[in-house]
Amino acid sequence: MSMSVQQLDLPEQFAPPVDEPFDMGQLRDAPSLNDIDTEKWDPVFNDPGHLVHVLITVTGDTHATVEREVAAIDVIFEVGTSQASLTEVKRIRGDVRPGDQAGHEHFGYLDGISNPPIEGVPPTPNCVPPFPRTFVLFSENDPGPVWARDGSFLVFRYLFQLVPEFDDYLLENAHPGMPKELGSKLLGAKLVGRWKSGAPIDLSPTEDNPDLALRNDFLYEGPGNERRCPLGAHIRKTYPRDDTTTPSPILRRGIPFGPEVTPEERAAKKTLHDRGLLFVCYQRSIASGFRTVQRGWANDTNFPKDQTGFDPIIGRCGAGRIRTMRGTHPDDMAKEISFPTEFVVPRGGEYFFSPSIRALGEVIAL
């Protein structure tokens, strides 16, 4: 359970931890993320008079497990009765994609590979070197009351993906000098920074190699690295590893939602059914976590180097501009490509605080 506490009218001992974007809430913070079209957001997230206060996430390995747990939660909060201590404003169902797409997001790329090592937890072979981080508020130096210790700020983004449009763009702008299908796969890998299998393009620059799918132990150093992986590729923009001295500030946990692309959508090259990613990340500070990654990195055309361009997946350009990026063309690294549309469209979200289990039991539930 995570709380967005600005409007909960809590007694003083429950004063929320301090974080500028958290205090503002995502709707008011939206312009700073270049989310200028909040009128297109889901109304639940776009009502300044009724902000979402609580996010309850239920996960499980079968629908039955999740549904059982949701029913138990409904009973605890007496949801739907006159005694209800909570009004449900929205229920969103996320799902692992079917068959061999399990673990892949809707564009088809394996997700959930890379996360920073956590301080105090033995690193897994797939942790990004070299900076371990902590994602919970743990010391006196962290802002906020004692009950907030060991809790973490949680960012939720309701992200819709235009899959037929993305696939069509890749095909129409396929990498030159090779069969179209292959050229489109290579362009996709250059936009994301990994092939669909998950293999980093930095380690396998010309073709997919499923044996490298889970590799995370790489840096971009070395001559010609920009030819292997463009500086603007999504994974390089959102965590540029040795291009910066800032450790990755977020721990991601997301899940896709919505149906598979239908034959009609494929034929029309147009999205007709809502689908996307329920993006969740944890951090010690939203200002230096999610907001830095989205605003300071993905949306900043001069990060990590001048004239890199936007993150082609999540970069947002604001009104009156077109999203562009450089570094995808092997013979002309300065060549700029542009994207006629966004492929990922935010339709809301909120900033929350996820208390520790101890705080939930010993302070909040009392």
Ligand code: N7H
């Ligand atoms: Fe991204 N995608 O399919 O293109 N992301 N992401 N992301 N993302 C990653 O490394 C994707 C989003 C990060 O350490 C992979 O686990 C899509 C937001 C970071 O090397 C793929 C959406 C933010 C990393 C995608 C989306 C980030 C990362 C490779 C939205 C933050 C790790 C798999 C619909 C503001 C980088 C992996 C590293 C990886 C995709 C959203 C951040 C395939 C489709 C909103 C930090």
